[in-house]
Amino acid sequence: MREIRAEAVTEAVAALCVRANRELPSDVLARLRAARGAETWETAQGLLDLLLENAEIARAEGMPICQDTGTAVVFADVGQEVHILGDFEAAVHAGVAKGYTEGLLRKSIVADPLRRVNTGDNTPAVIHTRLVPGDRLTLTVAPKGCGSENMSRLRMLTPAQGAAGVKDFVLETVRLAGANPCPPMVLGVGIGGNFEGVAELAKRALLLPLDGRSEDPFYAAMEAELLEAVNGTGIGPQGFGGKTTCLSVRILTAPTHIAGLPVAVNVSCHVTRHATAAL
């Protein structure tokens, strides 16, 4: 049994909140650069240049990439042989409060969805904990902006609707989103599982490398096909037209019920952020 102090969790989460909001992951940067190189539409080229310049300024000056520093979504893979000394969830929330306060990140969380008073420190975090083999604690902080989150959708399809139904739903989601989610967007698609599980699959799909492909050739082909279809809409960067509507489509799947075909699309923006540390 390996012991990890709750204070160490707080420190790690705080540092990850700050890093994720200032430094765009290298795979996102690489996709943006590649998209800029392949873009043929002049307005789109100019906008992609600005996004690349912005990411560089943020990194160099320690500024947030986007003013919407998001809901702090925290993924924790806790090794079964880890013993946390103290209250784990309280330690995560304390890390978010510390990171968002000391890092001068925006506090965007209201305590109640209808009465809407800001909590003042961006807590609580949304925490997804998994128990895994081993004696490590792996923490990923994925700040998620709400402009793109608002464009995300979930639908309980019927088995008969199949792959065509899934693809139609993804493309419908993109068309409804239009310019709103700050394209070029990233799409995390969950297929299968059940109602609450499919949404988490879609969220986790946003953590996958943008330049990767599903290990299952069937879904790898679907990712490629959807990416091409989304980029064929012509929405373009910021919605002003162009080839670059989407940087990557990633799919995660789970077994599901004989009667069901849940699908969820978690729309993200060109600032698809996450940072990871292992304790």
Place this chain on the structure above:
Amino acid sequence: MEIKLQTPLTEERVRALRAGDRVLLSGVVYTARDAAHLRMLECLQKGEPLPFDLAGQVIYYAGPTPTPPGRPIGAIGPTTSTRMDAATPALLARGLRGMIGKGGRSPEVVDAMKRHGAVYFAAVGGAAALMARCVTACEVIAWDDLGPESVKRLTLRDLPLIVAIDAEGGDAFEQGQAAYLRACKV
């Protein structure tokens, strides 16, 4: 070529802008987003004064990050404008001349823009570190309790914008996407 504009904006100047025009905007603008719009509507319903006179002014749908020491403002970029659509016609009727945000607007907003002579600009969503350089001053003028959603008076210097929807209803999203798709077919 970019058009240099200075706030406050006159109706004549705004009506001359066309969807797709590149603009560098300077002068005072006011931030207001969801919560501030709800409060402004409450003010109008109760007959109370708004935090600022709307005549000729521009609202920026934005909530910046906290201001670092030695800087005028933190990171700042546009939020999704359509969430403010329901409140917007009432503000346009009282002289609001321009809005800065991202994404499209409702037909009701576009109608009110045509009627009153107003323009909707798009800023680059998610380029907030870069656009912070175009803000030279930031002061909270109302509803400090709203935190990031408080109303702030910003002074801009050459903020790069695109005329997204003009006072004739011309829409740079529709036009840009259609032009790109036409070019692909040639």
